Amino acid sequence: MTVRIGVVLFPGSNRDIDAVNALEVAGAEPVVLWHDDASLDGVAGVLIPGGFAYGDYVRAGVIARFSPIMRAVSSFAADGGLVLGICNGFQVLTEAHLLPGALLRNRGLRFVSREIRIAAERLDTPFTDGLDDRRALRMPVAHGEGAFYADEATLDALEANGQVLFRYVNEEGARAGGEDDRANPNGSLRAIAGVMNATGNVAGLMPHPETAVEAVLGSDDGLGIIASFVASAAGRDGSGTARSLASAAAR
Amino acid sequence: MTMDVRFAVNVRPKDGILDPQGRAVEGSLGHLGIAGVSAVRVGRRVELTVAAADDDAARSVVERLASELLSNPLIESYEIEVLGAASSADSESSVGAGASA
Numbered sequence: 001m002t003v004r005i006g007v008v009l010f011p012g013s014n015r016d017i018d019a020v021n022a023l024e025v026a027g028a029e030p031v032v033l034w035h036d037d038a039s040l041d042g043v044a045g046v047l048i049p050g051g052f053a054y055g056d057y058v059r060a061g062v063i064a065r066f067s068p069i070m071r072a073v074s075s076f077a078a079d080g081g082l083v084l085g086i087c088n089g090f091q092v093l094t095e096a097h098l099l100p101g102a103l104l105r106n107r108g109l110r111f112v113s114r115e116i117r118i119a120a121e122r123l124d125t126p127f128t129d130g131l132d133d134r135r136a137l138r139m140p141v142a143h144g145e146g147a148f149y150a151d152e153a154t155l156d157a158l159e160a161n162g163q164v165l166f167r168y169v170n171e172e173g174a175r176a177g178g179e180d181d182r183a184n185p186n187g188s189l190r191a192i193a194g195v196m197n198a199t200g201n202v203a204g205l206m207p208h209p210e211t212a213v214e215a216v217l218g219s220d221d222g223l224g225i226i227a228s229f230v231a232s233a234a235g236r237d238g239s240g241t242a243r244s245l246a247s248a249a250a251r
Numbered sequence: 252m253t254m255d256v257r258f259a260v261n262v263r264p265k266d267g268i269l270d271p272q273g274r275a276v277e278g279s280l281g282h283l284g285i286a287g288v289s290a291v292r293v294g295r296r297v298e299l300t301v302a303a304a305d306d307d308a309a310r311s312v313v314e315r316l317a318s319e320l321l322s323n324p325l326i327e328s329y330e331i332e333v334l335g336a337a338s339s340a341d342s343e344s345s346v347g348a349g350a351s352a
Contacts, residue, residue: 058295095323104268109275
């Protein structure tokens, strides 16, 4: 059976169609989840796509945090469910305290929309275990507030715990430098492009693997990430199926 | 019986957090022919009216709003200012809220 993956739709989401397409390319059945509903409809994983949820007013992601769907996503994550946030979805997950750190305004102040490269730090996570190696992956970024920030002690702890999932790298695959290095598009500290929570079931990244899943889109380097997530969610679908059967029985 | 109290919440980037907006303002000073200005920090001021039983109850609502939504404690600090009893003219709800393009 095809694994069902939720795509959360907030007012202001704009990469939801790309997310739906990427999930289909990866062999999943996308299920669009409306922000005002408190149900995840028994999906086996949740993808929070990019955009400008609730206009990004006050701070990117913060108003989305208090939506009914995010309460459901929080309990899903607390039960070990797989959640992937991309771009604005990453911002939503940090504001919801499901992921560590914060995304600050790009250090160069500009909205950055161009191709970059990232590399996975680990190949043994639900989000990267389908990747063959740690080579540089080519995909776009498109954001104004993507500079990953945490205090030094938190950054040390993230590295020690293996919670740094992706870093920006240059064309040779070497880790990007600071804000003056073009390979680091937003001035993220320690060139961090994506992180995981301590239990390894919630992840977020600023670049867009979901818009780099077919050669016709310019790159298919992002497919490995989406496919890893889909396959991992399918592998865990026992609990998701149990949940959906239970909720169906309750209706 | 409730009373209306007007508050302001001033949100600022925490000390030590790089503030790109502040840096942009500093970068523009030359164009204005202004010298001697430094350490610019750009924050946000939110004004609101709270209907509550008393000052303490009103303030606790503002505290919660300020810490959970208006500021991110990782990167920002906030101060609450009491502006006094609200008059009806202050209670228009649509003034300037987030109106930027």
